[in-house]
Amino acid sequence: MYLYDAIDQSLVDQRVEQFHDQVRRRMAGELTEEQFKPLRLMNGLYLQLHAYMLRVAIPYGTMSSHQMRKLAHIARRYDKGYGHFTTRQNLQFNWPKLEEMPDILAELAEVQMHALQTSGNCIRNVTADQYAGAAADEVADPRITAEVVRQWSTLHPEFSFLPRKFKIAVTGSPRDRAAARVHDIGLIIKSDEAGAMGYQVIVGGGLGRTPMIGVTVHDFLPKRHLLSYIEAILRVYNQAGRRDNMYKARIKILVHALGAEEFIRRVNAEWEAIRDSAVDLPAGEHDRIAAFFAPPRFEPLAKHDALFARYRLEDREFAQWARTNVAPHKQPGYDIANISLKPEGGIPGDATAEQMNAVAAIAERFSFSEIRVTHEQNLVLPHVRQADLYDVWQTLRSHDLATPNLGLISDIIACPGMDYCSLANARSIPLAQDISKRFADLKQQHDIGELKVKISGCINACGHHHVGHIGLLGVDRKGEEYYQITLGGSADENTSLGEIIGPAVSYDNVVDAIETITTTYVGLRTDGESFLDTYRRVGKEPFKETLYAAH
Amino acid sequence: MPLIKSKQVVIDTWQHVDDEMALPADGGVIISLARWQAEQTVLVGRNAPLGIRLKSDEGVDTIINDLPRFGVVALEFPTFKDGRPYSTARLLRQRHHYTEELRAVGDILRDQVQFMRRCGFDAFEFADKTAAEKAIAAFDEIEAVYQTAADRRRSAAMIRNDTTNAFLNGTCG
Numbered sequence: 001m002y003l004y005d006a007i008d009q010s011l012v013d014q015r016v017e018q019f020h021d022q023v024r025r026r027m028a029g030e031l032t033e034e035q036f037k038p039l040r041l042m043n044g045l046y047l048q049l050h051a052y053m054l055r056v057a058i059p060y061g062t063m064s065s066h067q068m069r070k071l072a073h074i075a076r077r078y079d080k081g082y083g084h085f086t087t088r089q090n091l092q093f094n095w096p097k098l099e100e101m102p103d104i105l106a107e108l109a110e111v112q113m114h115a116l117q118t119s120g121n122c123i124r125n126v127t128a129d130q131y132a133g134a135a136a137d138e139v140a141d142p143r144i145t146a147e148v149v150r151q152w153s154t155l156h157p158e159f160s161f162l163p164r165k166f167k168i169a170v171t172g173s174p175r176d177r178a179a180a181r182v183h184d185i186g187l188i189i190k191s192d193e194a195g196a197m198g199y200q201v202i203v204g205g206g207l208g209r210t211p212m213i214g215v216t217v218h219d220f221l222p223k224r225h226l227l228s229y230i231e232a233i234l235r236v237y238n239q240a241g242r243r244d245n246m247y248k249a250r251i252k253i254l255v256h257a258l259g260a261e262e263f264i265r266r267v268n269a270e271w272e273a274i275r276d277s278a279v280d281l282p283a284g285e286h287d288r289i290a291a292f293f294a295p296p297r298f299e300p301l302a303k304h305d306a307l308f309a310r311y312r313l314e315d316r317e318f319a320q321w322a323r324t325n326v327a328p329h330k331q332p333g334y335d336i337a338n339i340s341l342k343p344e345g346g347i348p349g350d351a352t353a354e355q356m357n358a359v360a361a362i363a364e365r366f367s368f369s370e371i372r373v374t375h376e377q378n379l380v381l382p383h384v385r386q387a388d389l390y391d392v393w394q395t396l397r398s399h400d401l402a403t404p405n406l407g408l409i410s411d412i413i414a415c416p417g418m419d420y421c422s423l424a425n426a427r428s429i430p431l432a433q434d435i436s437k438r439f440a441d442l443k444q445q446h447d448i449g450e451l452k453v454k455i456s457g458c459i460n461a462c463g464h465h466h467v468g469h470i471g472l473l474g475v476d477r478k479g480e481e482y483y484q485i486t487l488g489g490s491a492d493e494n495t496s497l498g499e500i501i502g503p504a505v506s507y508d509n510v511v512d513a514i515e516t517i518t519t520t521y522v523g524l525r526t527d528g529e530s531f532l533d534t535y536r537r538v539g540k541e542p543f544k545e546t547l548y549a550a551h
Numbered sequence: 552m553p554l555i556k557s558k559q560v561v562i563d564t565w566q567h568v569d570d571e572m573a574l575p576a577d578g579g580v581i582i583s584l585a586r587w588q589a590e591q592t593v594l595v596g597r598n599a600p601l602g603i604r605l606k607s608d609e610g611v612d613t614i615i616n617d618l619p620r621f622g623v624v625a626l627e628f629p630t631f632k633d634g635r636p637y638s639t640a641r642l643l644r645q646r647h648h649y650t651e652e653l654r655a656v657g658d659i660l661r662d663q664v665q666f667m668r669r670c671g672f673d674a675f676e677f678a679d680k681t682a683a684e685k686a687i688a689a690f691d692e693i694e695a696v697y698q699t700a701a702d703r704r705r706s707a708a709m710i711r712n713d714t715t716n717a718f719l720n721g722t723c724g
Contacts, residue, residue: 005711007695007707007710007711008695008707010694010695011693011694011695011697014692014693014694014695015693017692018692018693022662035660038631038632038662039662121632121634151697151707151708152697152698153697154697155665155666155693155696155697156697156698157637157665157666157667157669157670157696157698157700158634158637158638158641158666158669158670158700159634159637160634160637160666161631161632161633161634161637161663161666162634163634235638238634238635238637238638239610239635239638239639243633243635273646277699278699278706278709279698279699281708282708282709282712283712284711284712285708285711285712288711288712
């Protein structure tokens with residue numbers, strides 16, 4: 001993991017001091033709420049429906065056991081004993097007090113954490129593949145690039161007041177787990193024939209009210225040019241992006257309005273002027289950062305552990321968990337263990353302080369003290385010996401963290417919705433809970449197979465409904481909560497946006513509608529065919545027929 | 552209006568002249584781009600310093616050919632949220648090598664002056680004197696920077712990869 005040096009630490013410490021003074025000025029009445037707003041937003045502090053909400057940055061979703069324990073401590077001491085992991089790989093505290101905010105930030109700074117740029121119209125906390133450094137299919141570790149981008153974007157003097165927020169995601173694997181094609185910039189690390197590293201640069205993807213899939217603006221950008229190239233993209237956007245209408249201010253609208261060709265021409269013209277300047281990293285810095293992400297000291301092990309195989313045979317429940325929640329590791333004898341934060345009837349992404357401490361302890365013992373947060377609101381133990389998986393599973397289970405539902409219908413992404421958010425039209429969390437209760441039968445879930453349900457409580461699409469295999473969007477219909485259903489979305493390397501299949505359905509009918517959809521799928525699928533593949537083969541008509549026939 | 556230069560409140564020797572106002576007989580004036588474009592001959596003939604004021608949507612291309620004529624370029628922030636002048640400032644300083652005064656005008660708040668200075672602004676107009684005085688402390692709230700920009704500060708990466716490393720040795724950190 002990356003560790004701060006004196007420079008990184010001084011920046012975060014001074015930032016805490018600065019915010020301390022801003023809070024003092026607010027409490028003393030020297031600042032109005034309106035004047036305070038942009039300042040608090042730059043420190044991740046939102047004013048929600050009922051209280052302030054603090055969004056803590058977990059850069060590219062990577063943290064240590066030590067940091068997780070601090071989050072647990074903050075949840076207990078300053079909040080109501082829990083936190084909420086988000087689709088940006090961050091953590092939100094829903095009930096902090098304004099006057100305690102400087103103390104919370106000071107506690108975070110003690111463990112090299114902060115809340116910088118988790119909100120506001122700036123370059124947000126960069127996200128990456130949660131399996132970084134572990135995935136069997138990885139070309140290069142995306143965390144190195146993500147850390148380079150994190151530093152470059154932190155308090156960027158030119159790009160802190162962009163037309164709108166700006167999100168960058170990095171993946172180093174052909175299997176896209178970071179949703180690179182639906183970000184303002186998506187970076188996919190590739191290797192050329194000579195083995196040199198570079199980036200496929202994708203710009204202008206995004207969800208929200210105008211969902212778009214990004215366009216490739218560079219097929220293979222040599223690694224050393226990364227910062228000058230993205231600085232050129234940001235400069236074009238900062239100058240030409242729309243500022244008259246916040247709903248048309250994201251870079252995707254600019255790319256669309258100019259056309260990809262003209263946008264690329266402008267970026268290249270800008271890049272030509274700065275590509276060999278000091279904007280790019282000096283020699284040595286990339287290597288310095290990369291050294292922090294050297295593989296941990298893996299033991300030389302056999303590719304397949306005999307004990308692991310035996311436990312799977314002997315314990316069906318364990319086998320079920322291993323089948324859904326364990327992914328292959330690049331190192332022989334190791335695997336990646338996913339921790340579901342979607343227990344039956346639970347709130348997607350929520351974890352109690354007790355659970356956070358439990359995960360910290362398990363990671364310390366079994367995963368080199370490393371923990372990841374996924375954009376699907378789960379946690380990951382990236383480096384677990386196969387021989388330890390049974391112990392890991394048992395410990396997780398005793399903390400209600402071993403639900404074997406990764407990628408299944410109850411592994412739902414949901415935004416906070418009307419329970420917390422002042423923008424929402426409808427509730428998301430209770431709906432996710434109802435769906436997971438209806439499909440509580442794990443055998444049924446496993447039979448349905450991979451199915452990603454994503455729920456947004458309003459058109460801003462924080463729940464990523466456009467890229468859900470089944471997407472649900474909350475709409476307000478004369479004061480009633482209704483949900484528009486989309487099918488066929490996906491955020492992976494074959495990104496697609498879901499299609500609306502018909503009129504919105506009322507809250508009370510949504511769970512039935514989902515069941516009708518899954519039943520229809522089961523009737524249509526060929527042997528081993530996933531929901532998404534079936535949908536792509538047959539289209540929306542059969543689903544529309546069964547769903548609306550009864551109405 | 553109170554003006555900060557070199558971290559001090561100073562007397563402004565320039566006068567903003569609105570488009571409908573007559574030009575004063577002498578003294579430095581700051582005029583709009585529209586007026587510059589309309590009255591160029593008259594303005595060049597006037598034997599006094601000339602400054603120009605750009606709105607946030609008036610990019611650097613509008614004045615680059617005339618840059619040597621200006622003793623001040625004032626970039627307007629209609630609201631602090633409009634970040635276009637940051638890019639304009641860097642382009643003026645770093646691409647077009649403009650060395651005279653670069654002034655931030657409009658909605659100028661203490662919490663943005665660090666960013667402005669990094670992009671090349673060296674003069675800041677505040678609405679009142681108290682705000683200006685309080686803003687002076689804000690210039691040095693955060694020492695470390697991660698990027699190279701239009702100021703002379705060395706980025707964290709440059710310091711780290713330099714063997715004579717004052718910051719990490721603790722002499723200025």
